[in-house]
Each structure stands twice: as C-alpha cells, then as structure tokens.
Amino acid sequence: MTRHECTMCNRWNNDSDLRIIPLKHSFVTLNRDQFFPGYVLLFTREHVTELFHLKPRMRGELMEEVSRMAQALQTAFQPDKINYELLGNMVPHMHWHLVPRFATDPLWPRPIWSEAHGELLLTPEEYQNRIELIRKALA
Template identity: 40%
Template sequence: MSHNSSCQICEKVWPSDDHYIGDLGLTKAYLFDDQFFAGWTVLILKNHRTELFQLTREERMELIEEVSRVGEALAKIFEVRKINSELLGNQIPHIHWHVIPRLKSDPDSLKPVWCVSHDPVRLSTGFLEERLYQIRTTLGIF
C-alpha cells in the first residue's frame, strides 16, 4: 500500500479515529470534525495518490461508486436540498472526497461550504456515536 511520510493523512494526523465510519473498499469514511453542516463526511483514499489521473480506470470507477454510495446514504438520513461532492486537496494533497449534505435549513445554500462563515460544531461523544451509528446502518456497515 502506497504511503507518504510527509502526508498528514498517511501519518494519521487527520482525520481522527473517533470519527471513523467504516471501510468502503478503496476508501475509508469519516465524519468531518466540524458538523456545522450536519452529516459532512470525508472519504479517504487508502493509498497515497494526489490526482485522479494517477488511478487506474477501474479505481476511478470504484471511487465514484463509493462517493455515490455515501451521498445516497446521507440523502436518506437528512432533509437534503443538494449533496455537494468535492475533491480539492489544496491543503492536504492526498485524495479525499468531501460529501456534504446541504440541508433545506442551509444558511447560505448558494455558496460552497468553505465560503459560509460559521463557528465549528463539535459533537458531544454521545451525539457523535449516534450519528456514526446512523450513517453506518444506512450504509449497511456493521
């Protein structure tokens, strides 16, 4: 498995294990630390790759299936107006996909989440466990 010792994801600096949802195949899913946008999930590619073109065609196909699977699960759980699926990697250049439910109650639905100023929301342990369980069961991961 490909690893890069200068990468925050490979070095397990982020995301934190207590936000782990489950293993989807090519990726592992984690609940994003800041839950201001409820259900915000991050899919982390297991191998260190920075660009889609470094993957095989089959891996790209599998990756988009996993992103879709999580988006569909989140859409079942939340009152979703739109799912945002974002692959950026400017801050941490290791393929990770943000899958973000934009709810009907969204404070600024026309803007990308990065442009919506807000105080970060950290879930209490009980509420975090509840949300992880809800996403796992909807995904069929036990």
C-alpha cells in the first residue's frame, strides 16, 4: 500500500473537521462514531506499521504522546478506564484507538469490537464541543 492509498495517511486532511491536535510524531482526531464518548484516533505522521520500525527515542516520545492524550481523555470525560488499541490489521498504519470506557456503557467490560453497534454521529457543533473539551484538558 502506498502512502497515497493509505486512509490513515490521508485522515488529517480528509477529516479536517475532527482534528484535535498535531503533535511532534502524531496527529490526533476525534473518531466520527462517538458511540463511545471521547473516542479518538492517534496516528503516526510517518507511514509505519510496527513499533519496532521506529528508532528508540522516537518510539519513547510517541508513547509519551499516547499517554498525554489518554490523560487528557481521563480529565475531560472521567471514564472508569481508558482502552488502548493498536492493531493495524485492517489499516496497516500505526494508530491507536484511545477509548474512554464507562461501567455503564452497553459493552462493558468487553472490548469495543465484541459486538456490532449502531454508529452515533453528532452534529458539527457537538463534535466541536467534544474537541474543545479535549483541547482544554490538554492545556
């Protein structure tokens, strides 16, 4: 798969309405489906598929970006747990699904992939409100 064909490489531009923050090694966007409130995607700026493809220093700095985002989601949404998913089977570009989880959500405590669910799409204003909530928690 070329960089041009990669949906993750193009996500920052294609989903510009969902942008949260550009970081040194990654970009962060709100996931369009907000069935799980605060669900974000953090994906590497560089088209890589595996953590071991990164030099140790960059890998460490990237993990700090993942941790910083998780902490912001904890502050913004006060979930019972943050789920970290790094798969890449369907989209071979390193990206994390950072998902605030609540004991009250319909799939608790199972993984978010354990059962199909309807997409929860928000209005443009609701997306922007969630994005601002996360940005405020990052500050």
